[in-house]
Amino acid sequence: MTESVLFYLFSLAAIVAGASVITQRSPIASALSLVVCFFALAADYVMLDAHFVAVVQVLVYAGAIMVLFIFVIMLLNIRETGPTPTGVISFRAGVGLAVAGLLGVAVIAVLDSVVHKAPAELEPGYGSIKAIGGALFGGAYLLPFEAVSLLLTVGMIGAVVLAKREV
């Protein structure tokens, strides 16, 4: 019971922080909201017994990637954006809210239709580093794991091809 209360509490925090990322005027405030969002997600992962993913989330996202983000923002010296033309923005916001609302209604309708049952029992050792390592390197997920490294390579080549000064 406490776990599910905490889960929804952290989920709420993640959503509020996520909304704050896109509504803040100052890039630094956005970035810091993103940190809060990442931490809240990490807490959610803990609630879901995915301890390893939670630790990695904090180390990689909330740690390394955010530091990089903030460095870039400070290096580029991005200032707060000026006052925005209200007419266009409110129209866009309206469309966005309408679409989000539609999806929200769909999700609620779906949730309502699902038969509520207790979550399945976890096997012992679920979510442990050993189990994850076994699945990634010795089990079913070997190929996707390797394919992701190919994906990262492609992304890297792309970044170099498009960004380097002379071709």
Place this chain on the structure above:
Amino acid sequence: MGSGTPIFESVVLAAPVMLLAFMGVVLMVAAAMWRPMPRLAFWGVSCASVASALLLVAAGAGAPATEAFSGMLRIDAYGNFFAAVSLLAGLFSLLVADSYMERIGVRVGEFYSLVLFALCGMLGMAYSNDLMMTFISLEVMSIAVYVLCAIKRADERAVESGFKYFILGAFSSGILLYGVAFVYGATGSTSLPAIAHALRSANGEAAGFLALGGALLLVGFGFKVAAVPFHMWVADVYQGAPTAVTALMASGVKAASIAAFGRLVIGAMGDDAANWNGALWWMSAATMLVGNLAALAQNDLKRIFAYSGVAHAGYLLMALSSVAAGGAVGNEGIGSLAFYMLAYTLMNAGAFAVLSLMTNEAGDDATDISRLAGLGRSHPLVAAGLSICLVSLAGLPPTMGFIGKFYLFSAAIGSGEIGLAFVGAIGAAAGVYYYLRPMVYMYMREGHAELATDGRARLALGLTSALLIIFGLMPTAVLEWANASMASVLG
């Protein structure tokens, strides 16, 4: 899951995919070491890799369906067929690429590496038997293609094309992934056979989740195959991207996406596929109508072919819809989807070979239809080849496009989709007008159409137009292969 086939055997089974990934890495390293790149060596190695992958696919064609990498991939006739189609698309655009890229002044060795990676992703999608693998392969393919679109960095339109495709593509990938998550939530697995099993044993207790997941997947794949209403990006992206890349995008990306989508709808959703039919029906009808009608108003050949690609996505979805409507029971027309995909790839490759020839040595790549004026007199062979492709695209005999459309419509009518066949026929009638318009320019208008002197693009055009006629007159062998491939996924 669990043990599955040992890793070494899996690697052998998936040899075409492995080969492309490996050669992609080799070319990447070579491109970093040799500057300026030896053009012909890069071109030759990449062509040879794609051709060998094609041979490997052909060599494995007779083998029974096998799962590789603990069920992540399923090497079967269906996967082989679509892999072969993607590789053909890759081979034809590579034939065009070397001379074309030189003419527009892009000399980047990584181009070939990215093409091989894109093809590797396409093959992954064709063979993928697990939504997670489908998604990763889709991303490998898409990211490579985003970069290829914008590879001519000095050109504003190319950058716009790449950026537009990237932003919308990333968005649609997110939606697709969200759909995968819902399907996982509803069925407890991302593996297609496990999803099929869960759907058979479940008595609709998570139907809502499944429907939502299905809808999101439809949006995600709809974007990739450029189905209406997710087609807005097509014309700008196709026009701005280098012609050799557009050729790959128009047929290869479409074939891979249709393959993955088809495997999901036909293979995993099984009896549940009928539930998809309403959405597929409307999407297909709208795509056929909007694509064909929008093409009528275009004057730029690349934009015409962009909307024609949208229209053909509609025909392919019609084939999918008629298989779904027929349920998991094999009917006569199931091969029409695969057969039409091959036909579309060939005619598209031929047409884009001509478009690439329109880019002259100065790198002027305007593809306005008026530049075809007088082509029939100045380059009679090229004009004849393009005419065959256009006649085939319009679906007129004696070409492969006609046979393809014939089986498409008979499959639709056979499975009771008469309304859809009617909408398709209206679209096809409109199509005849804009496909024959370039021919009017070529043969009936005075002008001095000039083409680049590129023997390899002419070879690509000659091969495709010859194949279109041959398969148009003798379709039986290909049709049997197409039927067998679709039957292998119905299981």
